[in-house]
Amino acid sequence: MTKPQSIKSPDHERQREDFDSRAPLGKTILRRLYSYMLKCRTVEERIRLLFRQGRFSGNYFAAVGQEATEVGATMDLLAEDTIAPSHRNFVTHIMKGTPLTLMFAHIFLRKDSPDQGRCAQAHCGYAPLNIITPASTIAAQLAIGTGVALANKMQKKASVVVALSGEGSTSLGLWHESLNFAGVHHLPIVFVLENNLWAESVPARLQSAVDDFSIKAQAYGIRGITVDGNDVVAVYRASQDAIRRARGGDGPTLIECKTYRWYGHSEIDPAKYRTVEELEYWKSRDPIPAMERYLQQRGSWAESWKEELLAEFDKEIDDAIEFAEKSPYPDSEEALDHVFSFSIRERELNRKVWAPQISSSE
Amino acid sequence: MPLTTYIDAITSALREEMARDERVFIIGEDVGAMGGVFKVTKGLQEEFGSDRVIDSPLAEGIIVSSSIGAAMAGMRPVPEIQFADFIAPAMDSIVEQAAKLRYRSAGTQTCPLTVRVCYGGGTGGGLYHSQTNTSWFIQTPGLMVVAPSSPYDAKGLLKAAIRNDDPVLFFEHKKLYRSIKEEVPADDYTVPLMKAAIKRKGSDVTAISHGYMLQLTLQAAEKMKEESGAEVAVIDLRTLAPLDKDTFLESVARTSRVVVVHEANRTLGIGAEVSAIIAEEAFDCLDAPVTRVTGPDIPAIPACPPLEKFYMPSVEKIVAALKRTLDY
Ligand SMILES: Cc1ncc(C[n+]2csc(CCOP(=O)(O)OP(=O)(O)O)c2C)c(N)n1
Ligand SMILES: [Mg+2]
Numbered sequence: 001m002t003k004p005q006s007i008k009s010p011d012h013e014r015q016r017e018d019f020d021s022r023a024p025l026g027k028t029i030l031r032r033l034y035s036y037m038l039k040c041r042t043v044e045e046r047i048r049l050l051f052r053q054g055r056f057s058g059n060y061f062a063a064v065g066q067e068a069t070e071v072g073a074t075m076d077l078l079a080e081d082t083i084a085p086s087h088r089n090f091v092t093h094i095m096k097g098t099p100l101t102l103m104f105a106h107i108f109l110r111k112d113s114p115d116q117g118r119c120a121q122a123h124c125g126y127a128p129l130n131i132i133t134p135a136s137t138i139a140a141q142l143a144i145g146t147g148v149a150l151a152n153k154m155q156k157k158a159s160v161v162v163a164l165s166g167e168g169s170t171s172l173g174l175w176h177e178s179l180n181f182a183g184v185h186h187l188p189i190v191f192v193l194e195n196n197l198w199a200e201s202v203p204a205r206l207q208s209a210v211d212d213f214s215i216k217a218q219a220y221g222i223r224g225i226t227v228d229g230n231d232v233v234a235v236y237r238a239s240q241d242a243i244r245r246a247r248g249g250d251g252p253t254l255i256e257c258k259t260y261r262w263y264g265h266s267e268i269d270p271a272k273y274r275t276v277e278e279l280e281y282w283k284s285r286d287p288i289p290a291m292e293r294y295l296q297q298r299g300s301w302a303e304s305w306k307e308e309l310l311a312e313f314d315k316e317i318d319d320a321i322e323f324a325e326k327s328p329y330p331d332s333e334e335a336l337d338h339v340f341s342f343s344i345r346e347r348e349l350n351r352k353v354w355a356p357q358i359s360s361s362e
Numbered sequence: 363m364p365l366t367t368y369i370d371a372i373t374s375a376l377r378e379e380m381a382r383d384e385r386v387f388i389i390g391e392d393v394g395a396m397g398g399v400f401k402v403t404k405g406l407q408e409e410f411g412s413d414r415v416i417d418s419p420l421a422e423g424i425i426v427s428s429s430i431g432a433a434m435a436g437m438r439p440v441p442e443i444q445f446a447d448f449i450a451p452a453m454d455s456i457v458e459q460a461a462k463l464r465y466r467s468a469g470t471q472t473c474p475l476t477v478r479v480c481y482g483g484g485t486g487g488g489l490y491h492s493q494t495n496t497s498w499f500i501q502t503p504g505l506m507v508v509a510p511s512s513p514y515d516a517k518g519l520l521k522a523a524i525r526n527d528d529p530v531l532f533f534e535h536k537k538l539y540r541s542i543k544e545e546v547p548a549d550d551y552t553v554p555l556m557k558a559a560i561k562r563k564g565s566d567v568t569a570i571s572h573g574y575m576l577q578l579t580l581q582a583a584e585k586m587k588e589e590s591g592a593e594v595a596v597i598d599l600r601t602l603a604p605l606d607k608d609t610f611l612e613s614v615a616r617t618s619r620v621v622v623v624h625e626a627n628r629t630l631g632i633g634a635e636v637s638a639i640i641a642e643e644a645f646d647c648l649d650a651p652v653t654r655v656t657g658p659d660i661p662a663i664p665a666c667p668p669l670e671k672f673y674m675p676s677v678e679k680i681v682a683a684l685k686r687t688l689d690y
Contacts, residue, residue, distance in 0.1 A: 082435075090536060116468040118677070127470035133432070135466070136459050138642045144423055144459060147431020147439075154387070154413060178422035266528065338469040339503055341527035353560070354609075354644040 006229035025233060027300050033232045034291045035309050036075060037067040040091040041288060042313045043100070047090075047121075050321070051267045056108050058121045065230075065262035066196055066288035071095060072235025073192040073257070074162055075244070081082040082130040084145030084163035086138070087122035088194065088261075091123055092164070096129045100320035110327035117330050124267075130159075139169040142191060149252075160246040161189040162239070167256075168199025170216060171207050178197045179254065183220035188246040190239065190253045194229065200265045201273040217254035229257025230287045231292070262286075366546035369539035371513035372402055372478075375520035375607040376440065378550060380410050383438060386524060389416040389425055390442030390478075399644060400442055400539055422448055426455035426477060430463065430529075433473035439522055446481035446533070447493040447662075459505030460529040475530070476523040481509075482535040482574055482625060482672050483657075488665030494573075494625040496655065499531050500603040500632060506555060509533040511576035513544040515600060518553030526555060535574040542577065556601045558609035564595035567687055568613040570636055571623040572599040575675055579623050582680035589681075592688055602632050610636065611644050618649040619687045623680055628656040650690035655683045 044062045047095050053058055063070050074083060083092050093103050098114075105112035106124050113119075113128035114126045115133060122251040125133025132148070134141040145163035152159045169175050170193065193213055197204050199325035210216065217224025223242070227234045248274055258284035281355070295301035336345050363670065366374075380386045387410075388403055391530035394417035397404030407415035418425050422443060429439035443449045449456070467611045499507045506528050510516040516534070523530040537637045561576065562583050571579040576598045583594035595617055597610045613618050620640060622633035633654040639654055657663070663673045 006652070021407075064665055114468070114470065116467060119466050125467055125471060127467060130429075133463070133467040133471055135458050135462065137454050140427070140454060140459055143427030144431040144434065144454065146424065147428035147433070148435045149431070150428050151432040151435030151437045154432070155435070173421075173451070174427065175417070175421050177421045178427075180419055180421070181424045181428055188491070338465050338467075340506070340604070341472070347604070351643060352616045354611050354647055356618060356647045357612075 025237070027298065029236075030233070030291075030298070031300060033071055033075065033236060034288075034295060036071045036095060037232060037288050037291065038306070038309055039313050040067045040070055040094055042310065043103075043317060044091060047265070047275060048267060050107070056121075056190050058109065059266045059268060060107070061090075061266045062263050063088050063091060063261065065282060065286070066194060066259045067091070068232035069192070069194050069229040069235050069257040069259050072232045073164065073239045073255070075236060076240070077162060078159070079129055080157070080159040082132060082145060082148045082159065082161040082203045084135055084141040084148070084161060085124075086141060086165045086169070087134070087136065088166060089164050090122070090124055093124065093126060093131060096126070096131055097130055098126045098131065100316055101323040102126070104320040104324035105327045108324040109329070110324055111330045112324070112327040116334065137304065139165060139172040139174040139178070141165070142169070143174045146178045146182050146187060146189060149182065149189040150185060152188055153185065158247050159188070160243050162192060162243070163189060164192045164194060166199060167193060167195040167197070167204050167207055167213055168202065170213055179217065179220040179222060179252070181279065182252040183222045186249075186251040188249070189244040189252045190246055191252065192239065193254060193256045195256055195258050196261045198261065198265070198274065200269070212256060214254055214256040222252045224252060224254040224256070226256040226258065229259030230285050230290070232287055232291055246259045363545035363547055365543040366513045367540050367543050368513045368516050368528035368534075369400065369402055371405075371517035371546050372520055373404065375517040376403065376406060377409065379521055379524045380406065380414065381525070381652070382550075385436060385438040386440060387414040387416065387437060388440050388442065389418050389429060391418060391420055391425070391444050393417060393442050394679035399526050400536060402478070402534070403442070403563055406487065422452035423455050426452040427459060429475045429477070430460050430473045431477040432456060434463070434471055435462060438555050439475045440524060441475065441477050443477060443479045445493075446479050446495050447490045449479060449495065456499070456505070456531070457502045461502045464528070465504055470656060472527060473529055474527045476520070476532050477530070478532045480536050481533045482537055483663040483670060484537045484574065486665060486670060487510050487536075489662040489664070496602055497535055497626050497631050500635070501630070504529070505603065506530040507533070508555065508600065509535070509573040509602055510600060511538070511573050511598050513542065515547050515553050515559070515598070517546055518551050519555065519600065521550070522552040522555050525552070527638070530555075533573065537574050538572045553600070556606055557602055558606040559598045560595065560609065560613070561598045563593065564593035564617065566593045566617060567619040567621060567684055568595045568597060568610065568617045569621045569623060569684065570597045570599065570610050572602060572632070573625065575623045575625050578675065578677050579680055582684060585677065586682055586684055592684070594684060601634065602669070605635065605639075607639055607643070614640055614644050615647045618646070618647050619690070620652045621655060621680070621683045621687050622652065623655045623675055625657050625675060627659050628654060650687050653683045653687045655679050
């Protein structure tokens with residue numbers, strides 16, 4: 001028996017071609033894309049170092065290697081726009097403008113973290129900038145993001161939602177329910193699918209029989225495109241296009257970004273399930289040096305600039321770590337707070353004991 | 363005050379809240395053009411338009427999760443789950459998302475939504491149209507679980523739930539929809555959440571119940587009075603979580619005898635929690651063991667009449683339990 005052909009309709013092809021027009025981006029944007037990628041990597045490598053040094057308890061899920069996608073998909077969002085992140089998207093906080101001090105307070109699980117020490121490192125939101133605090137449940141943030149987009153539409157706001165998830169999420173019902181609902185209601189949302197080829201130890205080919213996950217968009221009547229997730233320019237252009245359309249009332253888009261995570265699923269995963277060749281191939285496609293070469297070709301590159309950037313990032317990170325390590329833990333009884341809109345401390349902490357009441361004749 | 367059915371009381375609560383607050387909207391299966399399978403939302407789409415009464419895809423997960431996101435972004439959604447038996451596809455949305463959102467964001471992100479759930483047996487609905495699964499949600503802190511027993515309470519509690527800033531599961535018993543009428547004000551009023559009600563005064567034994575079972579408990583109390591002159595106090599929990607302990611403990615301290623009645627399965631039903639609270643906090647008050655009248659621990663309510671009858675608590679079963687407790 002021959003393998004069934006992947007179902008690519010002419011529409012799907014056309015969308016990919018449309019996107020391929022090569023109008024150049026300005027130097028300022030290119031340099032910003034580069035410096036954000038460098039910052040994301042520098043922050044994550046420092047977090048990984050802190051983990052190995054035992055400076056915080058917990059775990060971390062680095063997106064190192066995937067910076068082109070993280071940055072390209074979320075740069076230039078407005079404060080009112082929403083990000084619905086997964087466990088892999090901590091660095092999108094940098095893109096939205098969450099202060100590094102708060103991000104590191106989150107890594108250290110301190111009181112100054114946006115959730116005051118409740119969520120594990122992988123799950124971080126920030127209400128002032130509309131970053132949804134995600135659950136661990138894969139794909140759940142897409143459905144909630146879809147609801148935010150529904151509200152934006154009902155309230156006639158021009159705000160958009162960028163909802164990120166890995167290719168593993170596409171196997172869950174809620175992934176499909178979200179795209180389907182967004183399609184039916186033509187919602188202002190962009191689903192960014194980071195296909196990094198692995199969901200923990202499970203390869204993408206065991207998640208789905210399709211080659212390009214973006215084809216799944218067709219089942220929901222929405223646009224779907226696949227881009228090189230290690231090409232920050234491609235991701236940025238595809239995302240900006242999708243965001244512009246969503247903002248203009250032209251409905252949702254699914255963008256599949258093909259990329260790769262360099263390290264294990266988390267800091268405790270040695271990733272023995274993949275080959276050295278595979279890793280080496282993807283490391284040779286590191287998006288950061290690729291962008292350096294691109295800038296060089298355009299005469300916008302100097303090694304000294306990179307060094308200045310790194311010095312600036314290191315200083316900001318050092319300060320943030322100092323702030324975070326000085327931030328206290330919450331008091332134990334704060335575990336009782338924020339369960340409901342009212343306090344439950346009194347009822348949990350003070351139990352009354354009843355004695356029999358001599359019944360007065362009623 | 364007009365005599366109103368339970369279903370009409372719920373419909374007016376929805377209509378009034380939608381008119382009062384443009385952030386309120388309804389989403390669910392068949393709620394729009396058809397007005398819901400029980401007709402709870404009848405006429406609302408015509409009145410408020412299809413943007414505010416949304417016929418959703420057949421997918422409970424996104425019905426609830428899109429409501430969570432919309433609530434986060436400033437709306438007041440009232441999603442409907444057509445039958446409690448089909449709430450499982452929305453389980454993650456309810457217990458992992460809605461219940462935890464405020465907590466996991468330290469109060470900075472909230473989802474004020476009211477999930478209306480049609481539940482309960484006694485109508486021959488069978489294994490998949492009869493379930494009472496309130497206990498699943500009582501065990502989930504962060505959720506408020508409400509189950510009114512009368513038209514007046516249904517309207518007032520639903521309005522209070524919609525205005526409340528916490529996620530609420532609002533359980534409506536299908537058997538009550540058209541079986542009872544009560545005087546219900548046409549004007550705006552609310553009934554407080556997390557407050558039990560003394561539905562009948564009595565000094566001999568305290569019966570604690572809610573929902574449809576509360577009506578049967580009231581009938582049993584009347585029967586006891588007629589047959590033996592016993593005075594049964596009847597407490598309606600109304601909100602099952604968080605529980606108003608003081609109202610029933612106060613009554614237990616006076617009567618020293620307790621019967622708990624509920625339709626949910628026995629194991630870890632609300633009766634288990636009520637009994638444990640009484641044991642911990644009012645042990646010295648008791649003159650008899652706490653007695654429960656509940657659904658048995660079988661997976662669901664079977665369709666044919668004798669099997670369904672076996673499952674459902676009844677006036678006779680409640681009377682028998684009250685007598686046992688009084689005779690102890
Ligand atoms: C519903 C659910 N099942 C299982 C897990 C455990 N888990 C966390 S991340 C993960 C793999 C996710 O893979 P993918 O979606 O591709 O994202 P990536 O980690 O590659 O970014 C698994 C199985 C979970 N968090 N939620
Ligand atoms: Mg993956």
